[in-house]
Amino acid sequence: MRVLGIETSCDETGIAIYDSEQGLIAHQIYSQIETHAAYGGVVPELASRDHIRKTLPLIKNVLQEVPCSGDALSGIAYTKGPGLIGALMVGASLACSLSFAWNIPLIGIHHLEAHLMAVMLEEQHPTYPFLALIVSGGHTLLVEVDDFARYTILGESLDDAVGEAFDKTAKLLGLGYPGGAALARLAEKGTLHRYHFPRPLLNKPGLDFSFSGLKTHTWHCYETSDKSTQTKADIAWAFEDAVIETLVAKSQRALLQTKLPALVVVGGVGANKKLRHSLHAELAPLGIKTYFPRIEFCTDNGAMVAYAGHERLVRGFFADPLAITVKPRWSLEEIEKN
Ligand code: KG4
Ligand code: ZN
Numbered sequence: 001m002r003v004l005g006i007e008t009s010c011d012e013t014g015i016a017i018y019d020s021e022q023g024l025i026a027h028q029i030y031s032q033i034e035t036h037a038a039y040g041g042v043v044p045e046l047a048s049r050d051h052i053r054k055t056l057p058l059i060k061n062v063l064q065e066v067p068c069s070g071d072a073l074s075g076i077a078y079t080k081g082p083g084l085i086g087a088l089m090v091g092a093s094l095a096c097s098l099s100f101a102w103n104i105p106l107i108g109i110h111h112l113e114a115h116l117m118a119v120m121l122e123e124q125h126p127t128y129p130f131l132a133l134i135v136s137g138g139h140t141l142l143v144e145v146d147d148f149a150r151y152t153i154l155g156e157s158l159d160d161a162v163g164e165a166f167d168k169t170a171k172l173l174g175l176g177y178p179g180g181a182a183l184a185r186l187a188e189k190g191t192l193h194r195y196h197f198p199r200p201l202l203n204k205p206g207l208d209f210s211f212s213g214l215k216t217h218t219w220h221c222y223e224t225s226d227k228s229t230q231t232k233a234d235i236a237w238a239f240e241d242a243v244i245e246t247l248v249a250k251s252q253r254a255l256l257q258t259k260l261p262a263l264v265v266v267g268g269v270g271a272n273k274k275l276r277h278s279l280h281a282e283l284a285p286l287g288i289k290t291y292f293p294r295i296e297f298c299t300d301n302g303a304m305v306a307y308a309g310h311e312r313l314v315r316g317f318f319a320d321p322l323a324i325t326v327k328p329r330w331s332l333e334e335i336e337k338n
Pocket of ligand 1: 010135136137138139162163164166167178179180181184267268269270271272273298299300
């Protein structure tokens, strides 16, 4: 079986083909970061227009790269939601039209299920069940994954997503957009423990997160400081330290509660080296394995959508009529389970 994956939920156009026998056989990505950087965040209308320009040419490219004709595919998977409505509509309308033209099944994918599946593209991947920490620009969740399509949300952010907190903090420090990776690089030059940031909700029971207070704390520290490059690095270090300690502690708490044997970390913030290192260092002595996708598949991409589509096609877990359907708001617990 061969499935084409289309990702257009935010500011990345990702196209890929996953094959049952050969694995991932083609993937291409176009990032809109330069378009949005000037505005300090994603401008939804510009995102939709860029997806319109890029999606079809990228589909042509991957088909040529394999090479493979469209009607030789077994299915076409696209990100149905959650995400920006206009951006989702571009992927959905193209997927729907191609599904009709090529007479192949149409499979709508939940963006967070796709992120979860990114780890399955690695040679070192977990078996079910496992705990997942999803940390992206739009979402922060702890999820019990019993099997494919069997997800229970154990905790989530009550306000900003962790990637959003990284981006907003980076913006306060003048690091541009998106600032997560830049903030992490600056933090490497920071003085340890010069500043101490609060650990939100850590002394309360439960598995929810809150990150919006950290950016306010950053603002206060920065505005009352000498604003030197070293001070910025020291603040970046303290911010990152607080976020990572919170994520590690909540993951440990969830593992203790569920007795799950492994932790999977996915989403853009999963690219953070210090987070990867801290989780491994804390969990390995407890006999818990940690799994991460390769760095390029932490952020949005088409490969994870193609793989999730393949898994749904193999199991018959899809019921998408030939219609342009998007779900800008969609809980992971509301997906089709069979
Ligand atoms: O998963 P993703 O592409 O977006 C959503 O689906 O929401 O993640 C993008 C997020 C951005 O907020 C970006 O700043 C953050 O991931 N990010 C990082 C790092 N690399 C990307 N955050 C912290 N450290 C990094 N190295
Ligand atoms: Zn994403």
